[in-house]
Amino acid sequence: MSRAAVSRAAVVIGAARGIGAATTRLLAETGWSVLAVDRGSDDPRLPYALGSVRMLEELATEAGSPAHPVVARVADTCDEAGLVGAIGEAEDRFGGVDAVITTAGVIAGGVPIWEMPAAQVEAVLDVDLGGVVVAARVGIPALLRRPEPRSGRFLAVSSTAASRGLPMLAAYGAAKAGVAGLVRGLAAELRGTGITANSVSPGSTATPILDESARLYGLDAASAFAGQHAIERLIRPEEVAAALVWLAGPAGAAITGIDLPVDGGLAL
Numbered sequence: 001m002s003r004a005a006v007s008r009a010a011v012v013i014g015a016a017r018g019i020g021a022a023t024t025r026l027l028a029e030t031g032w033s034v035l036a037v038d039r040g041s042d043d044p045r046l047p048y049a050l051g052s053v054r055m056l057e058e059l060a061t062e063a064g065s066p067a068h069p070v071v072a073r074v075a076d077t078c079d080e081a082g083l084v085g086a087i088g089e090a091e092d093r094f095g096g097v098d099a100v101i102t103t104a105g106v107i108a109g110g111v112p113i114w115e116m117p118a119a120q121v122e123a124v125l126d127v128d129l130g131g132v133v134v135a136a137r138v139g140i141p142a143l144l145r146r147p148e149p150r151s152g153r154f155l156a157v158s159s160t161a162a163s164r165g166l167p168m169l170a171a172y173g174a175a176k177a178g179v180a181g182l183v184r185g186l187a188a189e190l191r192g193t194g195i196t197a198n199s200v201s202p203g204s205t206a207t208p209i210l211d212e213s214a215r216l217y218g219l220d221a222a223s224a225f226a227g228q229h230a231i232e233r234l235i236r237p238e239e240v241a242a243a244l245v246w247l248a249g250p251a252g253a254a255i256t257g258i259d260l261p262v263d264g265g266l267a268l
């Protein structure tokens with residue numbers, strides 16, 4: 001895709017690092033303007049570090065250009081009022097929003113769900129499902145504010161954990177299965193609007209959340225997950241980003257209501 005191929009505006013939520021940062025970079029490289037959103041602070045309910053404001057600001061500086069800016073914005077995807085402000089800023093700066101891509105997510109588990117601290121179960125369900133619902137409730141009205149004919153995209157990240165029974169990750173799997181169900185329902189609700197809704201389900205992707213998964217399973221390193229894939233290596237965040245950006249572009253126009261595995265054959 002050439003840099004001049006598209007000139008559109010996206011909001012990426014969960015952008016400070018990992019798959020969201022890779023998606024932001026690829027969008028900016030392929031002609032999109034991006035509002036890059038992240039909570040930029042740790043979640044006190046969880047024992048591992050999340051993305052920081054500094055990471056988000058460095059991403060904006062490195063990935064943006066005068067023609068296709070990347071603007072950093074701190075907001076929590078579970079905070080509806082905060083997200084309304086962020087989406088409003090994107091509309092003010094870019095004249096509208098063509099894609100809302102939510103990659104924000106957290107993980108917890110490592111024990112059966114009945115042994116998890118209640119606050120961790122709540123964090124996983126709040127962020128991994130509730131946060132996507134908020135992103136849809138706030139983001140889709142902005143996509144609908146674009147004049148017809150529209151080509152808006154709502155994209156979320158589910159997980160292989162949605163379709164396989166992964167032990168010690170039941171809360172995470174429940175939230176991610178909810179995301180796949182949500183986009184199917186959204187696709188039906190968006191019938192005739194020109195806007196599509198889809199999710200992508202990564203396998204084990206080399207980002208900090210996978211390091212936390214390895215810790216939850218008592219593994220020395222996340223590289224131990226590579227053998228689960230038919231491709232016998234971890235997935236790179238850029239490979240998940242490529243699927244999201246492809247779905248966001250013109251090639252994705254006829255695809256709606258699906259959950260696309262980017263899992264290196266994990267589900268085989």
Ligand SMILES: NC(=O)c1ccc[n+]([C@@H]2O[C@H](COP(=O)([O-])OP(=O)(O)OC[C@H]3O[C@@H](n4cnc5c(N)ncnc54)[C@H](O)[C@@H]3O)[C@@H](O)[C@H]2O)c1
Nearest residue numbers: 014016018019039050051076077104105159204205207209
């Ligand atoms: N890495 C994998 O192996 C893998 C596999 C399947 C699915 N996923 C999903 O992919 C998505 C991206 O994860 P990643 O691998 O890049 O992990 P990551 O931990 O590197 O990035 C997640 C980002 O989301 C942000 N975030 C967390 N809670 C937030 C909130 N309430 N509001 C706004 N931002 C918030 C974090 O600060 C962080 O920057 C997540 O939804 C994750 O569940 C990842």
